[in-house]
Amino acid sequence: AQSVSQHNHHVILSEAASLELGCNYSYGGTVNLFWYVQYPGQHLQLLLKYFSGDPLVKGIKGFEAEFIKSKFSFNLRKPSVQWSDTAEYFCAVKDDKIIFGKGTRLHILP
Amino acid sequence: DTAVSQTPKYLVTQMGNDKSIKCEQNLGHDTMYWYKQDSKKFLKIMFSYNNKELIINETVPNRFSPKSPDKAHLNLHINSLELGDSAVYFCASSPQGGVRNSPLHFGNGTRLTVT
Structure with a gap:
């Protein structure tokens, strides 16, 4: 069965710092990968997705992620974070259903 | 507005009661889901329906x-509520559940508190 691991449970950064959140998946077939964001008190919103083509995927709000098949990874990056990026971030993989990682809580200090 | 809408937003009830949460989407999607998010923010799929047919039923x-x-x-009815049922329940939909690259669109969640 597929699974998703997010290694960083809680990340604290200052504004303008660069961000990389790790995500590794376990699945042998064709993968479809997603990053979702959940702002405090809100529902999950799609940041970006990968299903084929260019392994470097651009998302909303300046986020990007790189699919590295050999490492089974799909890390999320942003060159310069803002206070408004404070949220919970979920990596997910989809086969017949979407499986979410346990989430990474990102806290940006103003 | 096009959206996935859930009601109620908050639900506080006592152990042993029966309650329902309703979900509606006007996005024209074929597939709908219920997810449970616990206090540690862990999201777990509960059910999935495709065109009114149950296709995923987790443990x-x-x-x-x-x-x-x-x-x-896609409504969710819960009988004999227990303390451990306290969580945020999210409804979601996607255009075609069997198409892998179709993302989920989430409702705003229902925060259930069982006392």
Whole structure:
């Protein structure tokens, strides 16, 4: 069965710092990968997705992620974070259903 | 507005009661889901319906029963509520559940508190 691991449970950064959140998946077939964001008190919103083509995927709000098949990874990056990026971030993989990682809580200090 | 809408937003009830959460989507999607998010923010799929047909039923107590009267609605009924049922329940939909690259569109969640 597929699974998703997010290694960083809680990340604290200052504004303008660069961000990389790790995500590794376990699945042998064709993968479809997603990053979702959940702002405090809100529902999950799609940041970006990968299903084929260019392994470097651009998302909303300046986020990007790189699919590295050999490492089974799909890390999320942003060159310069803002206070408004404070949220919970979920990596997910989809086969017949979407499986979410346990989430990474990102806290940006103003 | 096009959206996935859930009601109620907050639900506080006592142990042993029976309650329902309603979900409607007007996005024209074929597939709908219920997810449970616990206090540690862990999201776990509970059920999935495609065109009113149950396609995913994870290991969920029988006290939880989904009902889909049509493909735009997926309600969740919970019998004999227990303290451990306290969580945020998210409804979601996607254009075609079997198409891998179709993302989920989430409702705003229902925060259930069982006392």
